[in-house]
Amino acid sequence: MKPAPFAYRRAASLTEAVDLLAADPDAKVIAGGQSLVPMLNMRLARPGTLVDIGALSALDYVDLVDGHLEVGATATQADVAAHPLVRERLPILAAAISRIGHSQIRNRGTVCGSIAHHDPSAELPALALALDARILAYGPRGPVVHEAASFFTGTFDTALAPDEIVTAVQFPLPAPGTGWAFEEVARRSGDFALVGCAALLRAEAGTVAEARLALFGVASTPVRLPEAEALLTGGPATEEAFDEAARLAAASLTPSSDSHASADYRREVAAHLLGVALADALARSTDA
């Protein structure tokens, strides 16, 4: 339970971090380390070099930029969840963060690190997908922008090039009046979810004007549900319509079975959570 040897380098600037990353093809970036260090301890990860960006305090920020809420690479989950801008403008982000591990983990773990790490059972990749977030990165050729829709490519795998570092994530702010819900089922408080979902819903005169749905824990990436979103949009904002969309969405899933839950159970939980989340999102929405 001790890491295999590696060379530790603390970057004093973003360009130095990129140079250090480029110098070793087996290098990995570390910020909070709350996903990476367990993998190091169990030797599931054996990087040649660890490039620590934790000292880059210029990346420790939450800000509003052009209708987006932008979170810098070294902002911890605890700080982001407690930030007034997040609480007022994007409370679903605070709700998603509250489901990550434990408070002792969130005091070190970062929002960007969780997205770059991409555990398919984790909360923030699914939220990024539901909101069509943009992942801002920096590499040897300068800044790179990745869209969440094409970022999560497989378990622990993303579209991030090996020589790129995530510098920030931009979450588009939902339209005024949009309701939200973030739900998950886990075996214990703090565990990775068996299944979870993010839902955003905007209603106009009892009709669904916009719906955004993403599930996690049901595939090797978080899953957006375009058919269910299309079925809901323009239809009545009622529990019957929500349950029908939830059943349709769950039936299209092909989750895996493991020692924690069977595929059938995951589908069942997904349908239930989607229904609950849509009803909660409607309750939080302000009908225009």
Add this chain to the structure above:
Amino acid sequence: MPEITLTVNGAAHRLTVPDRMLLTDALRDRLGLTGTHVGCEHGVCGACTILMDGKPVRACLTLAVQAEGREIRTIESVAPSDTELHPVQRAMRDCHGLQCGFCTPGIVMSLVALHERAATAEVPEDEIAETLSGHLCRCTGYRNITAAAHQALTTPCPHDTAAPTAPASAEDARARAERADVAAAGVGGGAARADAAGVEREGVEG
């Protein structure tokens, strides 16, 4: 090997550590502070919880080199003197919250942070359960630990002169502890089930 400078329990230290050394091992093996316990070594159990710049974190998920320039507090710093206990320690003793004691140092550090916050801000009731959910007790006796947390949060911090000057009466503390005992039933049951299931997952997220 990198050289790091850090403050541990108020004393400045300069250490030369291997790149891959965990903070738990630096504290225990290099500084002799063996009160910080090593349980699962992948962030699940919480036995190694310390305070880094005042916030509870897992020492086993922190590399020693990442503690550069940080202020660390361990269980050895908590009692104000050799003959006095911190209110959290006293509450753990009063409420019989120790049992085998292995998980206790981590729990005390998380509760000390909560206790310090309670001196200046209201701590919501559910935050006690939330805080304790980050600690596995294999003796499974969360009721007494939760009662201790409730008692401790009614008692001012000995290090903090700005803390409320009127300490809660013994009756208050007992009444709180009893209410906590009832409230803790959910926590204790869930945790007991967790214990029976054992620690299976291979990491914590974040």
